[in-house]
Amino acid sequence: MVPRTTFNHEMDELNREITEMANASKTAIEKAVQMIADMDLSLREEVAELDARIYVLNGQIDKHCLDIIALHSPVASDLRMISACLKMVEDLNRFGRYARDIAELIDDFEEGKAFKKFESLRNIACLVVGLVDDAVYSFLQRDAEKASHLHERDDAVDALYDTIFREILTYMMEDPKKITVGIDLILVARYMERVADHACNIGEYVYYMVTGERLDPKVRVGHVEQNITACQRLFDHPCPKHELDEK
Amino acid sequence: MNRKTKEILYFSAFRGCALLVVLSLLVLVGYIATGGLERLSLDFLTEMPRRANTQGGIFPAIVGTFYLMLIVLAVSVPIGVMSAIYLVEYEQRSWMGRLFKLAVYNLAGVPSIVYGLLGLGIFVAFLGFGFSLISAGLTLSIMALPLMIAASREAISAVPYSVREASFALGATKWQTIWHHVLPYALPGIFTGIILSVSRAAGETAPLMLTGVAVSLQRLPDSFFDSFMALPYHVYYMATQSSNLLATRPIQFATALVLILSVLGMNLVAIVMRKRYRDKYKW
Amino acid sequence: MTTEIHVEDLHVYFEKNHALKGVDMDINKNGVTAVIGPSGCGKSTFIRCINRMNDLIPGCVVKGKILVNGADINEDAVDVVDIRRRIGMVFQKPNPFPKSIYENVAYAPRLHGVIETLNGKVRRRKHTKNELDEIVERSLRRAALWGEVKDRLDKGGMTLSGGQQQRLCIARTLSIDPEIILFDEPCSALDPIATAKIEDLLVDLKKDYTVVIVTHSMQQAARISDRTAFFYLGEMIEMGETRQIFERPQKELTEQYITGRMG
Numbered sequence: 001m002v003p004r005t006t007f008n009h010e011m012d013e014l015n016r017e018i019t020e021m022a023n024a025s026k027t028a029i030e031k032a033v034q035m036i037a038d039m040d041l042s043l044r045e046e047v048a049e050l051d052a053r054i055y056v057l058n059g060q061i062d063k064h065c066l067d068i069i070a071l072h073s074p075v076a077s078d079l080r081m082i083s084a085c086l087k088m089v090e091d092l093n094r095f096g097r098y099a100r101d102i103a104e105l106i107d108d109f110e111e112g113k114a115f116k117k118f119e120s121l122r123n124i125a126c127l128v129v130g131l132v133d134d135a136v137y138s139f140l141q142r143d144a145e146k147a148s149h150l151h152e153r154d155d156a157v158d159a160l161y162d163t164i165f166r167e168i169l170t171y172m173m174e175d176p177k178k179i180t181v182g183i184d185l186i187l188v189a190r191y192m193e194r195v196a197d198h199a200c201n202i203g204e205y206v207y208y209m210v211t212g213e214r215l216d217p218k219v220r221v222g223h224v225e226q227n228i229t230a231c232q233r234l235f236d237h238p239c240p241k242h243e244l245d246e247k
Numbered sequence: 248m249n250r251k252t253k254e255i256l257y258f259s260a261f262r263g264c265a266l267l268v269v270l271s272l273l274v275l276v277g278y279i280a281t282g283g284l285e286r287l288s289l290d291f292l293t294e295m296p297r298r299a300n301t302q303g304g305i306f307p308a309i310v311g312t313f314y315l316m317l318i319v320l321a322v323s324v325p326i327g328v329m330s331a332i333y334l335v336e337y338e339q340r341s342w343m344g345r346l347f348k349l350a351v352y353n354l355a356g357v358p359s360i361v362y363g364l365l366g367l368g369i370f371v372a373f374l375g376f377g378f379s380l381i382s383a384g385l386t387l388s389i390m391a392l393p394l395m396i397a398a399s400r401e402a403i404s405a406v407p408y409s410v411r412e413a414s415f416a417l418g419a420t421k422w423q424t425i426w427h428h429v430l431p432y433a434l435p436g437i438f439t440g441i442i443l444s445v446s447r448a449a450g451e452t453a454p455l456m457l458t459g460v461a462v463s464l465q466r467l468p469d470s471f472f473d474s475f476m477a478l479p480y481h482v483y484y485m486a487t488q489s490s491n492l493l494a495t496r497p498i499q500f501a502t503a504l505v506l507i508l509s510v511l512g513m514n515l516v517a518i519v520m521r522k523r524y525r526d527k528y529k530w
Numbered sequence: 531m532t533t534e535i536h537v538e539d540l541h542v543y544f545e546k547n548h549a550l551k552g553v554d555m556d557i558n559k560n561g562v563t564a565v566i567g568p569s570g571c572g573k574s575t576f577i578r579c580i581n582r583m584n585d586l587i588p589g590c591v592v593k594g595k596i597l598v599n600g601a602d603i604n605e606d607a608v609d610v611v612d613i614r615r616r617i618g619m620v621f622q623k624p625n626p627f628p629k630s631i632y633e634n635v636a637y638a639p640r641l642h643g644v645i646e647t648l649n650g651k652v653r654r655r656k657h658t659k660n661e662l663d664e665i666v667e668r669s670l671r672r673a674a675l676w677g678e679v680k681d682r683l684d685k686g687g688m689t690l691s692g693g694q695q696q697r698l699c700i701a702r703t704l705s706i707d708p709e710i711i712l713f714d715e716p717c718s719a720l721d722p723i724a725t726a727k728i729e730d731l732l733v734d735l736k737k738d739y740t741v742v743i744v745t746h747s748m749q750q751a752a753r754i755s756d757r758t759a760f761f762y763l764g765e766m767i768e769m770g771e772t773r774q775i776f777e778r779p780q781k782e783l784t785e786q787y788i789t790g791r792m793g
Contacts, residue, residue: 004790073749075776075788212778409625415586417638417702418615427637428627528628 007072014064018085021057022136024050025092028099029132029195033125036106047103054096058089084209091198095132098191105184120167121189124160127153128192135199144210150203157196164189276507283500291501296463305502307464311475312449312509318384319391319448327395328437332425335403355393362390363457371458378459381471386454391444398443402436403429432528438521442514449510452479478506534559534710534740535580540594542575542584549575551764562732562741564755566748568792571761573744577712581617582610615642618703622715624695626687631679634687634698635666638706665705673701674731693724713743729754748788752776760784
């Protein structure tokens with residue numbers, strides 16, 4: 001019998017909770033993007049519910065981690081796991097928040113059409129969903145290798161954001177009536193870019209959790225492939241899992 | 248019968264036995280005292296015997312017993328303690344240690360008359376000491392030895408190993424540890440050994456008979472190789488060999504009383520010293 | 531940090547039991563090195579090799595080198611008494627002598643005397659009363675006990691509380707100014723407050739002495755040591771900086787032990 005049953009039980013519980021939260025956050029982002037793609041306004045309720053659940057889990061996991069630290073003196077891998085959890089919940093929480101914000105922005109059929117019109121918006125959405133998926137996957141599978149490559153794609157996301165910004169600016173300047181829509185679309189892109197940053201953060205925490213070393217963000221490997229074509233399918237049906245990880 | 252009744256029954260039985268022992272001592276001393284108190288006087292204690300021991304005092308016998316005890320103390324205590332140290336500290340497990348233990352236990356069971364023969368053969372005859380204080384004293388010492396060793400061994404073993412360990416860790420040698428820590432703390436137990444063995448030796452008659460105790464002397468022994476009188480033998484002689492048994496009866500009892508009281512007195516001294524050492528090295 | 535103790539291929543046998551199997555280890559000067567491991571892993575046996583206390587156990591055979599400042603203490607020609615003067619030990623259960631507090635601390639200096647060189651000749655003499663008084667006070671102060679006992683130095687050592695007794699034992703060890711002090715689970719018989727006091731004392735002592743502590747409390751090792759060694763079944767599995775051992779142990783066994791998952 002492995003000793004420290006209470007402690008092990010607590011750690012298993014924690015793992016279960018953070019897994020639930022990670023999956024919920026990922027789903028929230030996916031649903032939000034899908035909302036825009038399919039113009040399915042009914043998804044807004046779902047996203048709002050997910051966000052509420054994410055918020056509750058945030059508090060729960062926070063407390064749980066502190067309890068374990070106070071009562072069980074975790075060391076080594078247990079300690080790193082808890083450190084990762086404590087930090088990750090904040091980023092996962094942001095996912096839920098941004099998902100809800102995105103969902104709330106889309107309240108007009110016009111916007112949906114506009115969204116579909118901008119190829120680059122769809123691209124950035126794709127990349128980000130892929131990033132989030134990979135970040136959560138690397139955590140669930142404790143895959144430090146995968147986690148270490150996440151930040152490579154962040155550059156692409158940032159670049160895409162700049163492109164979108166200029167595109168939409170042009171769009172707005174063409175027709176002043178489209179400014180309202182345009183601003184909303186820029187916000188959506190902005191939220192996407194933030195989500196990507198948070199996903200990269202998660203990658204850093206996972207790397208530390210598994211290896212005990214800190215990832216140096218300044219050390220970035222050069223080229224990035226943008227597997228855009230695969231995520232066109234996003235707009236026909238939800239993004240398939242791990243489809244984007246052939247890199 | 249229920250548990251409580253059993254409890255009371257057993258407790259009463261144990262108490263009864265203890266009382267029996269105390270009673271025995273009281274009866275013994277009482278009996279001796281009533282018989283001999285009348286004859287007890289300062290003269291009795293300080294005068295030489297006269298007229299074939301029917302008059303006068305038993306001073307030489309007292310002195311003789313005293314000298315004998317001195318010899319027993321001087322010989323059996325150092326040898327006993329050192330043997331016990333050897334047994335406990337140096338040779339716990341080897342064949343030598345086991346042989347030694349065997350020898351000690353067997354010595355304890357040898358009858359006193361056999362000791363007497365031993366004394367006669369070795370000290371009186373072989374070593375040529377003749378019938379003297381030294382022969383008797385040495386014989387009694389050997390008799391007292393097993394008791395001394397056993398009690399010392401108990402006392403030395405009782406000193407906890409942690410004290411020795413602490414001493415070693417400070418850089419003391421084995422002998423330094425024994426001298427500074429083990430022996431002082433074993434002293435109370437060693438004193439108990441002294442009490443027991445000297446008491447036994449003081450009262451033995453058979454060895455004295457075979458190593459030359461005198462019936463009556465008009466003077467005190469002037470060296471250890473001289474002849475001597477002793478209290479236990481005096482009692483024996485008075486009770487069996489004297490010419491007028493009835494007349495000497497009070498003398499017998501008085502002598503016995505003196506013997507008992509002397510032994511008690513020596514024990515008291517040892518007890519006081521033991522207490523002093525117990526308080527000094529408080530656990 | 532220079533190495534004070536260098537252990538090379540140390541084996542210890544108790545009759546047929548192979549208690550320590552080829553231990554290699556370096557212990558740094560002036561720091562606290564903790565030795566942890568489950569019961570029966572050989573950590574107490576190991577530490578007792580350093581001041582040759584295992585010599586006292588009949589049937590114990592020690593093989594291998596233990597170099598203290600370059601000199602092998604396992605050689606036959608070595609004076610064990612001198613080793614134990616330079617390497618002190620504090621035991622698990624406080625064991626002050628049943629003498630007065632003063633006598634407890636003065637015993638060892640008095641035993642060894644003062645070694646001084648006069649006109650080129652090395653000789654040993656007895657301490658004067660003043661010298662002894664000074665040593666007693668200095669040792670008790672260093673062991674953080676002076677304040678509590680300075681008015682009753684003639685009272686018995688056994689009248690003190692458990693934690694005080696242990697500090698008295700530490701003062702006793704300090705009285706002969708050793709270079710290295712070994713602690714064999716010094717706090718396991720003490721309550722948390724006494725333990726905390728002794729831990730503070732150890733952290734203070736490491737400035738001037740090399741401290742090696744065997745402990746079954748991992749939290750204690752984590753709190754006070756600079757380097758930690760993990761023993762298991764007579765072998766040293768891993769040794770490193772305490773921070774590294776407790777955050778990122780290299781060996782799987784170490785990880786299992788410190789997370790409490792050694793079944």
